[in-house]
Each structure stands twice: as C-alpha cells, then as structure tokens.
Amino acid sequence: MPANSRHQVRRTKERAQYEAAAVHAVLDAGFLAHVGFSVDGQPFVIPMLYAREGNDLLLHGSIASRLMRNLAEGVPACISVSHVDGLVLARSHFHHSVNYRSVVCFGTAVTVDDPVQKAQALARFVDAILPGRAAESRESDRNELAATLLLRFRIEDASAKVRSGGPRDDPADRGLPLWAGVVPQEVRFGAAIPAEDCDLPPPPSVQRLLGGAQP
Amino acid sequence: MPANSRHQVRRTKERAQYEAAAVHAVLDAGFLAHVGFSVDGQPFVIPMLYAREGNDLLLHGSIASRLMRNLAEGVPACISVSHVDGLVLARSHFHHSVNYRSVVCFGTAVTVDDPVQKAQALARFVDAILPGRAAESRESDRNELAATLLLRFRIEDASAKVRSGGPRDDPADRGLPLWAGVVPQEVRFGAAIPAEDCDLPPPPSVQRLLGGAQP
Numbered sequence: 001m002p003a004n005s006r007h008q009v010r011r012t013k014e015r016a017q018y019e020a021a022a023v024h025a026v027l028d029a030g031f032l033a034h035v036g037f038s039v040d041g042q043p044f045v046i047p048m049l050y051a052r053e054g055n056d057l058l059l060h061g062s063i064a065s066r067l068m069r070n071l072a073e074g075v076p077a078c079i080s081v082s083h084v085d086g087l088v089l090a091r092s093h094f095h096h097s098v099n100y101r102s103v104v105c106f107g108t109a110v111t112v113d114d115p116v117q118k119a120q121a122l123a124r125f126v127d128a129i130l131p132g133r134a135a136e137s138r139e140s141d142r143n144e145l146a147a148t149l150l151l152r153f154r155i156e157d158a159s160a161k162v163r164s165g166g167p168r169d170d171p172a173d174r175g176l177p178l179w180a181g182v183v184p185q186e187v188r189f190g191a192a193i194p195a196e197d198c199d200l201p202p203p204p205s206v207q208r209l210l211g212g213a214q215p
Numbered sequence: 216m217p218a219n220s221r222h223q224v225r226r227t228k229e230r231a232q233y234e235a236a237a238v239h240a241v242l243d244a245g246f247l248a249h250v251g252f253s254v255d256g257q258p259f260v261i262p263m264l265y266a267r268e269g270n271d272l273l274l275h276g277s278i279a280s281r282l283m284r285n286l287a288e289g290v291p292a293c294i295s296v297s298h299v300d301g302l303v304l305a306r307s308h309f310h311h312s313v314n315y316r317s318v319v320c321f322g323t324a325v326t327v328d329d330p331v332q333k334a335q336a337l338a339r340f341v342d343a344i345l346p347g348r349a350a351e352s353r354e355s356d357r358n359e360l361a362a363t364l365l366l367r368f369r370i371e372d373a374s375a376k377v378r379s380g381g382p383r384d385d386p387a388d389r390g391l392p393l394w395a396g397v398v399p400q401e402v403r404f405g406a407a408i409p410a411e412d413c414d415l416p417p418p419p420s421v422q423r424l425l426g427g428a429q430p
Binding site for chain 1: 221246247249250251252253256257258259260261262264291292293294295297299302304305306307308309311313315317319321337338340341344345348349351352353354355356359363381382384388389391392393394395396397398399400401402403404405406407408409410411412413415416417418420421424425
C-alpha cells in the first residue's frame, strides 16, 4: 500500500509499516477495534468486534443500531486496532512509553445482505474470538440473520506502527542511579467457567487456548 | 451525568452506566485511549496514552504532530477506552460475545502551556502507566516541556458500558450437546527486563506490579 497523506505516519516514522502483511498481522492478533466516524460533525469512536477477510474488515451489530446504520451509509470511517506489549520505563519522565502494535485503517463500509454470506461472516466472528469455536456451536438461523446488520469495511489505506525494545534514554541520563527497562505485558486466559446449566467438559477450542491444562 | 442524545446508549441499555464513578473506574483501569476527531471530513482514530485528572483526560504528543495540533484547536472529539475481560462462548454463533468494560467520552481539548502544569501532567502520565514510577525517574526539563504538546480534554458527556457473566443462550438451545461458558481474560506482566546499560535492581514500582516476585 503506497503511503499517501491520509495514513502516512509523520511522527516516529521508523515505527511505521505500510505493507499489507504487517497490517494484517496486527489485525489478526485481535478481535476488538475502535471504529470512528462522524454524524453531523460529531465524531464517534465505538468499540466493536471485527474479523478480517482479505483486505476487508467485517463488522456487525444489531439492525436496530443507529450508529451501525450511519456507518452502513458509507460515510468515511477510520478503524484502529492496538495491542500493548509492555511498559517502557526510562530514566526520564519524557522517555517513558509503551511497547505496542497498532494499525489505523481508512475506508468505508458496505452492507452485506446475502444470508449465506451473513451466516459465514457470523461464523468468522466466532472464530476471531476463539479459533475453531464456530464449528463447535450452532450456526445462525434465519431470524438471527435478519436481526444482524453485517458490514464489510474495505480498507483503502492503512498503516501499522510498532514499538518494541527498551527505553531510549538520553546519553546524559544513562549514568543516573535510576533503574530503566521494560516490563512485558501480555493477555492471559484463566480457567474456563462453564455456564450454570452446562456440565460438559470444555471443548477442543478452549483446551487449545489454555494449553491443554484444562480438566 | 445526565443522559442526552450524544452519549445515550441505545443498544443493550442494561449494560450502560452514566455515573461519574462508573466512568472514572473504567478510565482509571487503563492508560491507552482511542481518540477520534475529523479533519476536513476525514475521521481519524489514534491510539494515545492518557491520564485522568478529575473529569478531564490529559493527552500529550509532540509539538510537531499535525494530528495533535488539529485536536488542540478544539474540534469536537470522542475518546474511547475499552478493557476485555473474557470470551463469552455461547451455544449459538449469535450469542457469542466478550465481557468488557468500556467508556465513550465526548468533549473538546484545550492546550496547557504553563510549564509547571505540563511537568506535573507528564509525571501523571508516568504514574498512569505504572503507579509510583514518576517519583523514581527524572522530571521533565525545559527542552522536553517545550517539545511536548499537552492537551486537557474536558469530558462533557460520557457513558460506561459493562458486560459480565456467562452466555445468554436462547432457552431452546440450552439442551443442545454443546459446551457454553466464559474464558476469563486478563493482562499479566512478565519479569522485568533491565536496559542493557542498567545493573540496578528493579525499583519498588516494578516490584509492586509483579507482586514482589522479582529478584
């Protein structure tokens, strides 16, 4: 993807990547996006689940959602996904930071009405939350599909930004008697909690997520 | 905060909270926000560090940042903060969800130019990343303050939305031979990695974060 003015990273340019593979890697590592668009000059930033399909992001919500319907009208939108990987603790306040991977995507959304495509997309959302889970649960029925507004957001421009590694203290600060370093941060999953009315063992998707440590 | 049209939650209203305490609790649990605003009709959603001070959110960036300067002009902005607490695995695709806490804030930003306030704010950012860390590191000097654009975003309206608990399957699905439940998710910190040129032991802030398990 060529860099143009809308998504070109201007600050700390050495952290920016425009290749689709770099953008997709950040997107595929998550399922929660922050979706921004304006309605009558008022910006909204709404957390939404997403699933990537090629160079599109699938979004869904209730057919009754006012904000989803605005987005479905094809207004310019911006979708951002971020992962924090660590706390960067420098000798100076100024150089404190976090390690992160983030993507900012620009584009517009179109509605998907075909029921087969909608059903497939809902399955992809399930697998985006937990790979393999869609095959372990019931597909959407006609009423559920009718209640769902499915949007396909076409990524027109995107950039990824990644910070990793240790603090970058000023040379003059390195001799100060102050600790500096990184505290890595990651997402961890706890033991599965079955629904009250469920006495089955956790399925393969959950066992894989938890490293086989589940009873 | 009274509910008016801009921030009134319309979908799944039982998850919405408008009290300042509920909003602040979600904000205080994080340090990464997604900040949205439009420039010439193009929406931007940018991940930024933040620190709450009363009913304001402090934001900062480089004085050279084009986007920060746009925000500093007082354009309408929307700031969203989200935490994911678990994967909600239902018997149907349709009822899959995540447990989360999120806040959406509406307001505008003003620039803070006073160097004393700027220095205090930069210290607050450090403590937002890791409580107690500001006192363990060097305060910002005159040049660093001059290079920093500090914004005070005044929260005019806000709502918090929280989902917790197990899946809410349709009664007709509860007899299906399918596992349903929740996999809790949380942020965990790993062992501190000192900077290459640092041979001091981890400071109290890091030891507290890691539960005293650090060497």
